[in-house]
Amino acid sequence: MADPMKIRANLVGDSTEVKVLMNHEMETGQRKDAQGKTIPAWFIQSVSATCNDKTVLSAQWGPAVSKNPFLSFKFKGGAKGDKVVITWVDSRGDKRTDEATIA
């Protein structure tokens, strides 16, 4: 199981600002190891964020997103105490879901 994400969700005015830091190698499939063998690609392919069962962001990523990806976005309609749930799925089919409460 992958390491947990760090999620912060803050209410700024009438919109919620969400910042996410995920723990993932994001291996591109371009690098070679010491023996000259290509390290197979392994990266997050899709990310989705929901708040009160409503999707607030969905994304598809390629291997060009940095290691331990950072993502920040804003949405309207969140209230203090609501939960923001973030899920990613990587190219091996691994999944990780974490949540944060809007402060």
Next chain:
Amino acid sequence: MNRRRRELVKTGSGMGLLALLAAAGWLKPDAAHAQAWNKAAFETHNMTETMKALGGGEPAQSKDIVFFQTPDIAENGAVVPIGIASNIPKTDSIAILIEKNPNMLAATFDIPAGTEPTISTRVKMGQTSNIYALVKADGKYYVASKEVKVTLGGCGG
């Protein structure tokens, strides 16, 4: 091939089959589930191919797409902060394209109603290159570009 099939099946929850059908070429990628990873688009090498894979025509240049937090010179190509804000009404999606990376498309974000068309993330860049912000709004594509100089590449090793 078999291993890839297993991976696709494991992605699971009904999406697996659609992804498998798409991979086998029985379904066109855009006919498959919207959530399925758009493999064709992520393997493109230039703007024309990328636009074709995303199902759009020639994008129009736009001054309503703004880069923020994006450096002119990135010291470390492995971690280049990119912020994109679109002031175009009805923005549906934002994509980040890096011209000189091995594969041009870095990420796409779907923006549902109620979410601000403002995204910030971090990407890898192999070398100094133009970055394109591709915005889909009301069925049309718009693009803006910015050059980022890289002193140390983030791909290969």
